[in-house]
Structures are given as structure tokens and as C-alpha cells.
Amino acid sequence: MDTFLALMNGMAIAVQPHNLLFALIGVMLGTAVGVLPGIGPALTVALLLPVTYKLDPGGSLIMFAGIYYGGMYGGSTTAILINTPGESASMATALEGNKMAKAGRGGPALATAAIGSFVAGTFATIGLAFLAPWLVDIALKFGPEDYFALMCVAFVTVSATFGASPVRGLTSLFIGLALGLVGIDKLTGQARLTFGIPELLDGIEITTLAVGLFAIGEALYVAARRHLEEDKVEAIRGSLWMTAQDWKRSWAPWLRGTLFGFPIGALPAGGAEIPTFLSYSVEKRLTKHPEEFGRGAIEGVAGPEAANNASAAGTLVPLLTLGLPTSATAAMMLAGFQQYGFNPGPLLFAEKPELVWGLIASLFIANTMLLVLNLPLVGLWVRLLSIPRPWLYGGILVFAVTGTIAAKPSAVELTMLGAFGLLGFLMRRFDYPIAPVVVGLILGPIAEAQLRRALQISLGDPMVLVESPMSATLLAIAFVALVAPYALKGLRKMGATED
């Protein structure tokens, strides 16, 4: 009941005209960048951070959340119309959606994606609203050792468990952790890894890292392999409306997708890939039209799209209640909170209820706006795809450096931006995941602070980490998550030799 009341209060804040405006700007921007290849919601939030730090915090955060949701919508449009999914979570959508578009059923594909996203986003946001207070109650009892253990879980799951290769994910994470060491140690005032460069004393800016890795790294990567492939945009032919048959085939996949997406997104596990692929394979098994799969089955668009959006809402659960970002976009949103001096977590719910609940309530509004705006405007979004690539990337680079110049106009900062861009290029080329670097930079210093606080209270006794039942359990989970991929691989090998 308290939750309901808090949500109503939040709604009263979210419908204030200026907050509505921020939500509208957010979903429009989010959709636009989601549609454009090469820039995702994480980068957009990163680009906007330096620009918005003088604006109203509540409104800016509402805008960031709108970008997050909008990016998911836009990504599916690109996946359906040009078979190059903007993010890996849209891969499943591209499988069936692009086939539908080629067969002249692009309209219904876009419609089921949009309505499915709305259904999933709404249910998942309700889930968020009711799960959050409950998690906050638990989190309030956490000691520093429990937080440290929780971050270990996040580190492992974000980098090792679900990536293609745990070694690569962990390498990315440790590069991020190493970058997080740079600067003055807050407890003793000693400078670490600054090499006498005064600009480094404050540490490495999250936005510089994120913009370098995402914007410049992506531009370098796309430019360097431009000669290899050419995109082809499918025109939307036929009606945008779904037939009665389409509705009948879509509603169950929407709900099942939500059930996959939300819990997996809410676990500190990161990534929307798992639930989307789970949903895809389940729909493939349950469908009455198995012959259509691989040739444009509407279930294969409806389910994964719902899963994708539900998991995006799910990642907001650990972000808001525990301060744990489990995806690149969530990491950038955490940076957004920090820019205004807020630390997401249980205390924020107590200290700034209007901010948190206003944000949660605005998610419902953003979701509705997306449904209303996107279907009629889909032609407009598609026209964005016709911006010539040279100008598009030229523009991306201009905005990337402008943000950095406005925040910290120094040669050191801009050189770092370029260096991170090169790092991003190399990581893409050698198939290292990017998100763990950003998560490592943000969470590394927090994890260190919690660890040192825990050991200070225990007078240096490391046993404190395993004596708290919560911390012991979490560390055990982290350990299992770290070795599980190897153990599973070993089992599979054994099974294979027996055959």
C-alpha cells in the first residue's frame, strides 16, 4: 500500500509540465539514437552528462530514463528494417523481423515490436515499483562487507558469466579497475598512478572514458571496416496495422518475454541478450507455425522485443535500490546521479523519495509516449537512416569532443579521449566487451572504499568478509558464477568424449 501511495506521489511529480517535457525530449532523443546505427543509449547519456549538469537534476534523470527506454524502441526499428541490430539484444528481433520486412510485412513487425515493448515495459515497471521498496529494506541492513561482496557478484556476472569468453570479459573489467585507481586516494590523500600530471589527480572522468570507448571507438571501427559491407534499408510496405491473427499470435509471446526479461534484468547479471535469446528459442518451440521460423515469424519478434524491454526495466532495480549498474546504460545513469551528488541506493529512497518515485512514475509516461509517438512517426525515424554516413559520424565526433571540451578543456583530457577511442577500436577488433571497462571504473573505487571500511571496522581482520552470512553467501555466488562457465565447459567436454 505504501508503494502505491509513493507511486501516486511520484506520478504527481512526473506529470508536472517541465518533467513531461524532459520525458518527451528523452524518448525522442532515445528513439533517434536507437534508430541510428553506431550510437546507443549509453553513449547518448554519456554525451549529455556534461551538457546537463547545470539543469534540474530530477528532470535530467527523467530524460536519461526516457533515452534508455527510447533507445530500446529505436533499436528494434533498425533491426527490422536493416538487419544490422544496433545492440546485441536486438539480434533475435533482426532474425525474424528483417525477414518479415523483406516479405512486405514490415508494418506488423514494427507494430508487434512496439506494442510488445509497451506491454513489457509497463509490467516490468510495475515490477520495479513493487520490488524496489522490498529490496531497499534488505539493503538497509547491509554492512560495508556485504556491499563489497555484492559488488564482487556484479563484477563477475557483468564480465565473466555471460560473455563469450570469461578471460576477455575479466580483462575488460580489470582495465576498468586499473583506470579507477588513478587519482588521489580519498582516505589517505596519496596520489596513485598520476605520474605527476595534475589533471589526473581528480581521477579519470567516467564521461571521457565512455565517450572515448563508445563514440570514438565505434567511429574508428566503422570507418576502418567500411569497405567490407553495405547496409540496405528495407522500405516499409503494406499496412502498419496488425491483423486479428497477428494479435492472437503476439499476446502470449509478449507476456512470456516479459517473464524472461524482468527477472534476468533485475539480477545483477547484466545484459539483455540472455532473455531475448531464451524468449526466441521458447517461442520457436511453442509456435503453431514452426515452418515460418527463420522466414519471418511474428512470434519471433514479439517475444524477444518484450524480453528486451522488460530486462531494461529490470536493470533499474539493482541500479536504484543498490547503486549497482549492470549494463553500460545503467552505468551511465549512475554517473548521471553522481554528477548531481546523489548516490543511488537505499538511502536515496529515504532522503529523496520525490526524485526516485518521480523517476519511476515517469517511466510509465515515457513508455506510453513511445507507443503513441513511434508507430505514427516510424516513417520519420526511418528517414534518419538516410543521413549520409560521413556526416553522421562527423556529427557524432563533433558532439563527442564538445562534451569533453565543455567539461574539462585541457589537452590531457582530449588526448585521453583519443586514447580511449583507440582502446575502444582495439577492443572491438579483438572482441573484448566494452561495458565491463565502464562498470569497473565506476564500481572499482566504490568497492575499494567498502572493503577498506569493512576492514577498518574489524580492525584489519579479513574474516569479517566471510563472517557476515550475507557477505559469505554473496561471495560464494560470485565464486560459483566465476567458475561455472569453466565447469560447464568441462562437463560438456566429458559428455562429448563419452559419445
Next chain:
Amino acid sequence: MQSDQQHHVDYAGLAIGVGLLLLAAIIGFDTANLELSPTYGVGPKAMPIIVGSGLALLALANRVLAWRGGFPQRETFDAAALLLILGGLAALIGIIMLGGGFIPAIAVLFATTSAAFGRRAFITDLVIGLVLGFVVYLLFSKLLSLGLPTGPLERLM
């Protein structure tokens, strides 16, 4: 039997291992120069030691990955495009540091990036870049009241 696959040494992959080891060594040297703090528990050295050791281990793991041919096959890449963008970025830094101002620096970056993506109209793109820089400058300095570096061009406004 996977081990029968042909072993071709991936030198770029090996270089990654060396790079990580180098990073670990830098962290090690830097940490060795820190003073011990008199606080209880762990001081500022603990985390660098954890991260440094982790990186050293991962350097090894990446070496193994490279030996096994665990890295993806790389496609050929267009080094000229890469150099154009990075060169544009370097030019931007140079122009701003020498007091040339924000707008010309942005114009150069826009034009080189555009060229990296295959356009052969450098002068036109330079002009577009100037206009874009002008608009962004107005937006940031007047609307968002964020300071951007000024040069002769900006001082005219």
C-alpha cells in the same frame, strides 16, 4: 579433437598479453612508491596490488588464448581512415591549445572524419563543419552557459 587444429601463432594476441603485463608492472612500480599509512585495516596499497596481480594473471590467460588461436579472425582494415580521424582529433587539440578557437577546430575534425568515411569533398565539409561549430558554440555558450575555448572567430560574436 580440438587440440589437433593447426597452431598458428597470433602475434597481435601475444602483444595484448605483453601490454597487460606492462600495465600490471606500471601499477606495481607506482604502488611501491606509496607510503604506508598508519590506519587500521588496509591502506591505499591493497587495491592496486589486487588489480595489478589480476592483470598479470590475465596477461597470462590472454597469452594462452593467443597460443590456442582463441582470437577472432580479423578482417583487413583501412588504416588511412583510422589515421584521418585520429589526425583530425590531434589537429583539434593543436588548434585549441594554440588559441585558434573552438569553431575552426570543430570544422577540421568534422571534415577529416567525413573524409575517413569516404567523402571526397574536403572543402565543402570544412564549410559545413564551420557552420556546425558555429551552431554548437551558440547553443553551448548562450543557451547552456557552458564555456568553450575562444579564438579570433569566437571573439567576433
